Amino acid sequence: MHLYLTSNSPWDTTYCTESGQVIYKAESRALLGPRHITISKVQPARTIDLDADGKVPEEALRDAFTELGKVEWHAITYSKIRVGDGEEVSVKDFFRKDGWDSYGKIGVDGLLGRGRVFTGLDGKEYVWKMDSTKPKLYAFAKKGENETLVANFHQQHFGLVGKARPASLEIQPEFNHMADIIVITLIYIEKLRREKAGQNSGGD
Template sequence: MLTVRSKVCVYLYLPVPLRPPAPSPRTASMKLYLSRNSPLNATLVDDLGQELYYIHTPWKLSGRTTTITKADKELEAFVKFGGLLISDSKSDISPSDDLSTRGQPELAQIHWRCIGSSRLNFGGFERDIHEYLVRSGFMGWYRTFTAPDGRSYRWTMGFNYPELYTNDEHRRPIARFHRRRLSIPGICKGRAPHLEILPDGEQIADAIVMTFVYVEKRRRDCEKARSAGD
């Protein structure tokens, strides 16, 4: 008589500790849209419409001063009481307002000069702007500066838009300005002017915004001069 023996296997399932996935490096760039097509008077907002920087330049016949302030989230909700003006909405802050009276943290000031070097107030120090943004190349085509991270970066003015790279043998792109593009039905979509900051540059975004204001203003001055000479 044939006997069939069966084998019973018992499997024990022990819990395996789950490890959180390693954080993936950010690949999307930061885009700061200008509320106006002007590097001297504009509010910079991100993709969600959140205001991040304010650029304000009161009109004067000469000796104008550009103030760059950084949005303070803790000051976004206030009340108007007595002589203290505070708003519960960010929408009432326009580039024409005197933002220095809003209590926003001042990031930098550029004192423009028609004769002599313009002055820069940044990081608690005031100096000739050419000492911070060093000119080089044909007609001052390049502007080099050292950011708070201790690294050197170089703006390329360009005929149409400025670009920022690391000032080394790698020349990694850090930021670029995209000009306003008008919408043409059936041909192309409109595009708001915006400053694009790549992930490698986000840690020095304040310095990028501040230097961009100066570089783009100078680039537009050169553009107007070329147009007048045609």
């Protein structure tokens, strides 16, 4: 599955297929307090009742969405995350930091910090690894084991060198069933990665 973003900010955008069908949307708002990010998914096709004039009601032409989760981003204290109907929890409880890569080296992500490991709905562990340009998600591999790529995020490319392309999220076909939690966790991870790349503290 390859989803294309309508902006370069995963926390304030829509996620579309190559044909333009919206699958997810993330809406961000921040007033005086923390930034609240709501993640929603388009509802499946539904039966539409015509109005008294035999026409399709205008509201029925709009995509209907179901809320999937939330990220509450804090610049200083721990941020919070909620997946599905679960409880909102601190990111320090949702993720754990991984200090090993598959070669047994400490500090897998260098200056941007260690990987962030979470448990999927299938009970298995997955790790987001951050580098200077984009995060990648792997099925968690213990020391000495081989890694399996699950998904990676591509930032927008403006085409000054090479072809222009929008930001996108590429999920390997065998992990398409995990798309919901991948989108939710990507939003937190990419926000964190950019904060760290900009040498801003907090939110971790």
